[in-house]
Amino acid sequence: MEYEDKAGRPSKPPSPKQNVRKNLDFEPLSTTALILEDRPANLPAKPAEEAQKHRQQYEEMVVQAKKRELKEAQRRRRQLEERCRLEESIGNAVLTWNNEVLPNWETMWCSRKVRDLWWQGIPPSVRGKVWSLAIGNELNITHELFDICLARAKERWRSFSTGGSEAENEDAGFSAADREASLELIKLDISRTFPNLCIFQQGGPYHDTLHSILGAYTCYRPDVGYVQGMSFIAAVLILNLDTADAFIAFSNLLNKPCQMAFFRVDHGLMLTYFAAFEVFFEENLPKLFAHFKKNNLTPDIYLIDWIFTLYSKSLPLDLACRIWDVFCRDGEEFLFRTALGILKLFEDILTKMDFIHVAQFLTRLPEDLPAEEVFASIATIQMQSRNKKWAQVLTALQKDSRDVEKGSPSLRH
Numbered sequence: 001m002e003y004e005d006k007a008g009r010p011s012k013p014p015s016p017k018q019n020v021r022k023n024l025d026f027e028p029l030s031t032t033a034l035i036l037e038d039r040p041a042n043l044p045a046k047p048a049e050e051a052q053k054h055r056q057q058y059e060e061m062v063v064q065a066k067k068r069e070l071k072e073a074q075r076r077r078r079q080l081e082e083r084c085r086l087e088e089s090i091g092n093a094v095l096t097w098n099n100e101v102l103p104n105w106e107t108m109w110c111s112r113k114v115r116d117l118w119w120q121g122i123p124p125s126v127r128g129k130v131w132s133l134a135i136g137n138e139l140n141i142t143h144e145l146f147d148i149c150l151a152r153a154k155e156r157w158r159s160f161s162t163g164g165s166e167a168e169n170e171d172a173g174f175s176a177a178d179r180e181a182s183l184e185l186i187k188l189d190i191s192r193t194f195p196n197l198c199i200f201q202q203g204g205p206y207h208d209t210l211h212s213i214l215g216a217y218t219c220y221r222p223d224v225g226y227v228q229g230m231s232f233i234a235a236v237l238i239l240n241l242d243t244a245d246a247f248i249a250f251s252n253l254l255n256k257p258c259q260m261a262f263f264r265v266d267h268g269l270m271l272t273y274f275a276a277f278e279v280f281f282e283e284n285l286p287k288l289f290a291h292f293k294k295n296n297l298t299p300d301i302y303l304i305d306w307i308f309t310l311y312s313k314s315l316p317l318d319l320a321c322r323i324w325d326v327f328c329r330d331g332e333e334f335l336f337r338t339a340l341g342i343l344k345l346f347e348d349i350l351t352k353m354d355f356i357h358v359a360q361f362l363t364r365l366p367e368d369l370p371a372e373e374v375f376a377s378i379a380t381i382q383m384q385s386r387n388k389k390w391a392q393v394l395t396a397l398q399k400d401s402r403d404v405e406k407g408s409p410s411l412r413h
Helices: 002-007 031-036 048-108 112-119 124-135 143-161 166-171 176-191 207-220 230-238 243-254 257-263 267-284 286-294 300-308 317-330 332-345 355-363 371-379 390-407
Strands: none
Touching: 048 112, 048 124, 112 317, 124 243, 124 317, 143 207, 143 243, 176 207, 176 230, 207 230, 207 243, 230 243, 230 317, 243 257, 257 267, 257 300, 257 332, 267 286, 267 300, 267 332, 267 390, 300 332, 300 355, 317 332, 317 371, 332 371, 332 390
């Protein structure tokens, strides 16, 4: 109203165009640029002191922005250089594996040079070949045997899906419990195998392959059947091997003493493995071992899941594959050495936690574990106790366990 009285005419709301200053020849990229602009004509001009202060603030902002840009550029350059070094290292390793190691496997696989290459991680392009050779095929499984087992599995699935009689299923050597395991449990576990990858779920490119290997195995080893955790092992093999070769590696891997003890749920032998683990736990990490003992944190709470899935469920996939690399080289001992390496990596954190928080932490490890830190921690673990190595400690404990059973009054009657 005051404006109307002075001008003698009613005021109109200014249009958007009238709000834009006519003397601006550019659009400021950020609000910091406005510091240097003069105030609008209808406002008092900036005092010289304030204008100087704003100019200094702007110059400081520019300096800080340039520092950030330089730091980011240096970070990107370091990343690029590291990526180039890694690619060159992988390329050289591939040549070494293909040209020197694989053609002379029997004589070179246990050499110091190859063991060092193994520790650094097997290049993905040759990983499947190395795993197959390292795992071996003591069971003498052929591609034809896989086809036969798969055909039998498919026939049983068709029989179940068409509602075949219980008698027919029993005649086929498949009980109601087996039917439940092969159909429902496998189906459920496949959908929960690496869900973030989406390649093993229904409709994914590897869903049927994973289902085939697990189904064929239940026919090949009905005495073992399907056990939760197998799907992760089969999935990792599928990612690195053709289907039939993955089945061969899978069957031979599960036939190893440690895996067979766990997947057949041999409680006595599992307890022996846990006891052997604790011997080296106390030797390497006495402070954390005492803390776990005080809080009744037994190895089965966290080790079972790690051993059942060979760390493929608990660790990032690329890190798990590196664990598999050395596991194929060193055998079951490395599974327990890895467990101690993980515990050592987080020792300071774990010693401050109670039972619940330790159990939660170890059953859900951080998702961004750096491989180099994990392997550096594993490298510090000594698998020797009182001049006895892992195999010697395990054998002694198994002997003690058998002696106890023989001396048990309940077993003598």
